[in-house]
Amino acid sequence: MIEVSRRSAFALLAAALLPVQLGCDTALYLYRQGLGQFDMLLRTRPIEDVLSEGALEAEPLGKLKLVIDARRFARQELGLRVGGSFGRFNNTAGKPIGWNLSAAPRDALRARQWRFPIIGAIDYIGYFSKADGQAAEARLQAEGYDTWLRPVSAYSTLGWLPDPLHSTMLRYDDGTLVDTVIHELAHNTVYANGQSDFNESLATFIGREGARRFFEARGDYGREVLEQLRRRRDDDERVNAWMEGVVKELRAYYKTKEPAEEKIAGRESVFEAARRRFADEVRPQLNEPGRYRTYAELPTNNAFILLNQRYNRDxxxxxxxxxxxxxxxxxxxxxxxxxxxxxxxxxxxxxxxxxxxxxxxxxxxxx
Known part of the structure; x- marks a missing residue:
C-alpha cells in the first residue's frame, strides 16, 4: 500500500472535510474529486519496484528510465520543485486518467471560471469520471455555453500530493514525454492564483526549454530528439501565429453592437475564413500536418479557441x-x-x- 506523507494525508483529509465548510455544489465536487484522487493514489507503485520486476518490454522500460532521468535533471539542473511527483507509477489500462472541461459564452472570448479554496479561480474543471464530465458539459451547453471536454494524461496537484507517472504517458515520444514531465513540475514550482493562462503558458515555456537542455546533454541520441523537437516547435509557432490572428478577428467581431443572437448566428463566417487561411497558408508549411487536424477543421467553438491560448499566450x-x-x-x-x-x-x-x-x-x- 502507498505510504502517504503527512502533507498528502492533510490534503486528502481536507478534501474529505470540505462538505462541512463550503456550499453544497462545490463541496460535493471537491469531495468526489478527493475520493477519486485517493483511490488513484492507492493504485500506484514506486517506479523503482516496477523496474526491478523486469516484467516490462524494452520500450516502456526505457520510458520509465527516461522519466527518472528527467525528474533528476529537473531537480538538479533546473531547480524545479520535484517532491514526490513522478516517483510512482499508475497503470491506467489504456484509459485516460481524467477529463478537463472548458467553457465560454458563444458571443465572447471569455472563459467561464470555477472558484476553489487555495488555488483561486481556474478556467477549466477536471473530472475523474467521463460521465460526470459529460453531465457537467450538458448543463453548461443548456445555459448557452460553448464547451470543450478533453481527456488528460497528466496533471499537477502543485506538489501537495505525489503525482504519479500514468501509463498513458508512455505512449509519448521521448521529447514529448520529457517536455510533459518538466511542464508539470513547473506547476509545482511557480503558481499564480486565479491566472490559468499565465500558469499554463509559463509551464509550456519551461517544459520546452527544459526538454531542450535535457537532450542537449545526451549525445547523438539527444541530437536526433532535438531535431524532432525543433521541427515541432517551428510548426507550433506557425499554428500559434495563425491562432493569434483568429483570436484578434473574433474579439473584434464580438465587440460589435449587434445583439448576441446575431453575433452567434454570424460567427461561422469568421471561423470559415480562418479554416481557409489554415489550408492555404499554414498547412503547406508544416513539417507534421497530421498533428494539427483539429486546427485544420477548427470547430466553431470559443472554448477551444481559449484552450489553445491558455497554453500558448505571449x-x-x-x-x-x-x-x-x-x-x-x-x-x-x-x-x-x-x-x-x-x-x-x-x-x-x-x-x-x-x-x-x-x-x-x-x-x-x-x-
Whole structure:
C-alpha cells in the first residue's frame, strides 16, 4: 500500500472535510474529486519496484528510465520543485486518467471560471469520471455555453500530493514525454492564483526549454530528439501565429453592437475564413500536418479557441524574460515567482522585462 506523507494525508483529509465548510455544489465536487484522487493514489507503485520486476518490454522500460532521468535533471539542473511527483507509477489500462472541461459564452472570448479554496479561480474543471464530465458539459451547453471536454494524461496537484507517472504517458515520444514531465513540475514550482493562462503558458515555456537542455546533454541520441523537437516547435509557432490572428478577428467581431443572437448566428463566417487561411497558408508549411487536424477543421467553438491560448499566450514574453536573466533558469524562476504574486502576472513580467532592457513600461497587457 502507498505510504502517504503527512502533507498528502492533510490534503486528502481536507478534501474529505470540505462538505462541512463550503456550499453544497462545490463541496460535493471537491469531495468526489478527493475520493477519486485517493483511490488513484492507492493504485500506484514506486517506479523503482516496477523496474526491478523486469516484467516490462524494452520500450516502456526505457520510458520509465527516461522519466527518472528527467525528474533528476529537473531537480538538479533546473531547480524545479520535484517532491514526490513522478516517483510512482499508475497503470491506467489504456484509459485516460481524467477529463478537463472548458467553457465560454458563444458571443465572447471569455472563459467561464470555477472558484476553489487555495488555488483561486481556474478556467477549466477536471473530472475523474467521463460521465460526470459529460453531465457537467450538458448543463453548461443548456445555459448557452460553448464547451470543450478533453481527456488528460497528466496533471499537477502543485506538489501537495505525489503525482504519479500514468501509463498513458508512455505512449509519448521521448521529447514529448520529457517536455510533459518538466511542464508539470513547473506547476509545482511557480503558481499564480486565479491566472490559468499565465500558469499554463509559463509551464509550456519551461517544459520546452527544459526538454531542450535535457537532450542537449545526451549525445547523438539527444541530437536526433532535438531535431524532432525543433521541427515541432517551428510548426507550433506557425499554428500559434495563425491562432493569434483568429483570436484578434473574433474579439473584434464580438465587440460589435449587434445583439448576441446575431453575433452567434454570424460567427461561422469568421471561423470559415480562418479554416481557409489554415489550408492555404499554414498547412503547406508544416513539417507534421497530421498533428494539427483539429486546427485544420477548427470547430466553431470559443472554448477551444481559449484552450489553445491558455497554453500558448505571449510565449515571446517568457522568452524575453529568460534572455533578460542571461538564460539562468534559477533567476528566471525567481522572476516568474515575483510576477506570479501580482494580480496580472503577464503585466508584471512585462514590466520587469522593460525595466531590464531600459524600455518604457506599458500599463497594457493583452487580454
Amino acid at each position: 510565449l515571446s514574453l517568457f522568452a524575453s524574460a529568460y534572455e533578460c536573466c542571461g538564460r539562468d533558469i534559477g533567476r528566471f524562476i525567481e522572476m516568474l515567482r515575483a510576477a506570479a504574486r501580482q494580480r496580472d502576472g503577464f503585466a508584471a513580467l512585462r514590466r520587469r522585462v522593460n525595466e531590464a532592457t531600459s524600455q518604457p513600461a506599458t500599463s497594457e497587457t493583452r487580454q
